Amino acid sequence: MASSRPGPNLSRIATSLGVSVATVSNALSGKGRVSEQLAEKIREHAAELGYIPSQAGRALRTGRSGVLGLVLPDIANPLFPKIAQAIEFAAKSADYGVLIADSRGDVTAQTEAINRLIERGVDGMVVVPRRATRISASSCPVAVIDTASTPGNTVAADHWQGGQQIAAHLAGLGHKRILIIGNNPESNVQNDRAGGIRSGLAKGMSSEMLWIERLEQTAGPGCRLGLARKAAEGFTAFAALSDLQALRALTELQQEGINVPADVSVTGFDDLIWSPVVTPALTTARMDMDRIAEIAISALLKTILESGTREGVIVTAETDRVPMQLIVRQSSGPARPAKENLTDGELAT
Amino acid sequence: MASSRPGPNLSRIATSLGVSVATVSNALSGKGRVSEQLAEKIREHAAELGYIPSQAGRALRTGRSGVLGLVLPDIANPLFPKIAQAIEFAAKSADYGVLIADSRGDVTAQTEAINRLIERGVDGMVVVPRRATRISASSCPVAVIDTASTPGNTVAADHWQGGQQIAAHLAGLGHKRILIIGNNPESNVQNDRAGGIRSGLAKGMSSEMLWIERLEQTAGPGCRLGLARKAAEGFTAFAALSDLQALRALTELQQEGINVPADVSVTGFDDLIWSPVVTPALTTARMDMDRIAEIAISALLKTILESGTREGVIVTAETDRVPMQLIVRQSSGPARPAKENLTDGELAT
């Protein structure tokens, strides 16, 4: 005997009302082949009994589970909450559930995570791929969120444009020498952001790149980044490619007795949870995750609903990049006149 | 016509092998009522065809979906990644999927989230409740992760003991006056942590409580916490009840030119992503989320597998509190001799 569900089913409603299950089904689904009078009576009775449709029955019959998968490279990434929240919200609005899968670890784990979701019968999935992973079409529609310059990307923040906004902001404040601080040189997202910054520098501005992972390979994990020296060399702006790196830079500078933003400016990306909380609050460029999620989900659902059979395709959206928004807070300010000028100023006093 | 699934089903394997579906089912489920020889042949053929069992069919027949729900008060909470990762891992190990539900917003949203999961047919769920929410038994087993002093809690970190560890650590470093920094006075977790700290203070130590939310009600959100003044008053240790508050304290102190840990110590809770990254790295007390998740999931599954019918109960575990682990990093150090003593010392020189 199958373990029985607690609540009533269509058949119980039907017999108790003296009608057929087909009619009850039609009435509740509102497909309209039932007289409004009867339909109303059925809906009322169903509500009264606390009827909850069986997803299993429906899924078996329709071939659709009503569930989407969300594959993340590493849930521990602080970006995850925003993504998950946005995806869950977009899915919920379309009456879909979201099954999470973490592919922490290598690419193999990512493939396994995807397979597990398929075994669970998801109708489609949203994948935020690991660095440099190419998502191959599997056996359900897939939306990829990475960066527009990654082939096969469905939709993402316009990281390049975000970088340009940071550059324009720093240019406007009079900064000349920018240290760009990234974590991993293989990240498409970070490279796009860095490229955007460089491309947005005004005349007379220059930049240098610092990859933390490379530094740590020689100096050990958790090492100082040597930012005080960089400041002494004349860098006045530290543009991190993520708020986590920005936080690292900010606290290192503060610890070295360098005042932010009086002495130097620090900026980040992503507007993570702590950005408005630290002192000074972080200037950062924020992704519009709600919009990205909305686009990804609607592209996904369009494909799911159109294709009768469950084809494995990477879906595309009309808009594949969503502008980032610059959020100016206290961690960035006007560039102090460089040493030489300061001297001039003092002479002039 | 129901939209057909792409892959083969039991019936296809059966006919292609000239046996019955029942035998194929038995062979694949390994229930052993099939000769090993035939079973092997069937397994081989199934693998060859790339057979993936239909969750829908199985769920409809067995009354179990193989999916658990995870209800979070607010996915944006930085603790979420750790919880989600741990729960997903524990569930995956038991061959269950995890459906997420965010109850951001009020208590109503939490109830709705729970209902939505039930409609999706979860076999059980893990709930991390909103502050001061009492989870009432719904129509499936529920495991609650909050704090041991919350009635109806299934399992949680021993926040009180975590607080005691922090207190012992600060006592050992010679600190006398501790400022405990919390966010919300209604949080059970924060109250337990604060209580633990107070109860763990050694002779001659004293503490004062600072609730940020209260301060912000008058001084506005994002206001300074006035920690420099507290330091001047003689507080040498700032024990935040979460790493987010610890980060806020740390950066405010640094901005005010107070050196951590040379002048004062800062500690946090939860070992969040940035704790090892900031300078100085944060001393913190970490929850063993893996163990908590394991206990919650296994208690949940035990109830699910035992109860034939899907009763709505809050499950209990033998162990309801898991010790926290103190992680000592550079943000805490020996208390500097207080002013009076310093003078003595100078006289003695």
Next chain:
DNA sequence: CTGAAAGCGCTTACAG
């Protein structure tokens, strides 16, 4: 050891 059959709850052509 193996198979025929029932049935989980639903939706959807089809017939009336």
Next chain:
DNA sequence: CTGAAAGCGCTTACAG
């Protein structure tokens, strides 16, 4: 407008 029937894919008593 309403109903009888088939069937989605699976598991599980039951019979042989």
